[in-house]
Amino acid sequence: MSLPAHLSLILDLSPVPWTALSHSTPPLSLRAFLAQALVFLNAHLALRNENSVSVFGALPGRSVGLYPPPGRGHGHGRRQAGGEEEGSGGGDENTFHVFGQADEGLMSRVEEEVAGLEEVEEDTPPALVGALTKSLCYINRLSNPPPPLNPTNAAPAPPHARIVLFSVSQDASMAYIPFMNCIFSAQKLKVPIDVCKLDDSEVIFLHQASHLTGGAFVHIDQREALLQYLSMCFLSETETRKTLAVPTQDKVDFRAACFCHKEIVDIGYVCSVCLSIFCTPVAQCSTCHTKFSPDTLLRFGGSATNGHSNGTTA
Ligand SMILES: [Zn+2]
Ligand SMILES: [Zn+2]
Incomplete structure (x- = not known):
């Protein structure tokens, strides 16, 4: 039997490249991107009852956990097997509550974080390494669940995890060493890092990250078809990928x-x-x-x- 899957998204939330993207042709605003990313997240949750998600944001100079909301424990963002998650009251009755929680929780958190960014210097690089580290720590915790309170119950199987990183800015070579350490940790945890490149800047280290961890690398040429790229290239879980041709880079720059x-x-x-x-x-x-x-x-x-x-x- 296949295991449940955990999907961890890392969003590059640098305000300058997002402003540039929203004025490019075709335009892609942060809001439009988030709406499509949420459909992608919900598609992942809909594939299997036990599937779970986490979302981390890389802002200039700092990284934040966006979903599950802080203080809700690591079982959150994950539906309990054979039952509805508690505390799901409220919201639109026509929306499946797990989708509603992810949609509202994530949108409001991103807006909060981006709104609080005004004093930050423009050229500060996004803290991708911090977000990647938080994501890997979260996955490591899911992979080593605490023993069940009742010893007669079997411990839940740890999920197959993968990371999808959305990049809109170029590499920060200052972060080379911690970034490589993240790649080695991902290799050890057997977590592929998929990279979805939304702009045209150069990202040598992200090429290496996806190549070394066996993840996909997709440069989005047609931004108006983002959701289609997401569902065709990034929705398949690690087990299914063995039988699929996942898009990768032909040439990887190993400098x-x-x-x-x-x-x-x-x-x-x-x-x-x-x-x-x-x-x-x-x-x-x-x-x-x-x-x-x-x-x-x-x-x-x-x-x-x-x-x-x-x-x-x-
Ligand atoms: Zn030197
Ligand atoms: Zn030495």
Whole structure:
């Protein structure tokens, strides 16, 4: 029997690219995007009674959990097997209550968070790493449920989880190392990271994230057909994907960012002990403090003094 599925959405909520997108042709406003994302979420919930969702937002400089609402415990966002979730009173009687909760809860939370953004500097990159980390922690908690209170009951099976990341801005190379750590954690948890790219900016690290975790990468060319892309490319769960051709990138850019200046490098120097990457030869690794022999430095064209200052100021 297949397991239930958990879908975790990560929304890039940077206000500047969203304003640009809402004035591009064809336009895609944040509100129109959210409406389509909600249909996608509801489609996932409708596939199976035990399916669950979580949504995290990456705002400039900070990340927030948008759904399930804080303080509702990790069983929320997930319907209880064989019964209705409690506390679902109110709302439109013609709407399935789980859809209604997700719709209202998410819309109001996003509006609240975006409205509180006014003082933020425009060029602050979105905290994608923070949102990704929160999402992975949430998935890790779902994967390790506490033992049931009554030992005769079987523990509920942990769901198959996947992450869909909606990106509207370019990579922040400053965040290379924590971002790679997130990818490794996702690999360990066997969580594919799907990337849905809504604008045309360059995202090397997101290519790597989807490639290394076995997720899909889709650049939305026709924004007016967003919902169709979402349901065709991202709705299938991890088990079903084994028999489907999920869209990926033909070419993946595997360049890394140097640890000293956090810039993407074509050719770098790698510490033989801890595999840290540097753009110039250094006398001492800034991560593990291994000292390299002056002969080796000279062979690579670096000087011991120059290299040393590079290594320690990093
Ligand atoms: Zn560097
Ligand atoms: Zn090292």
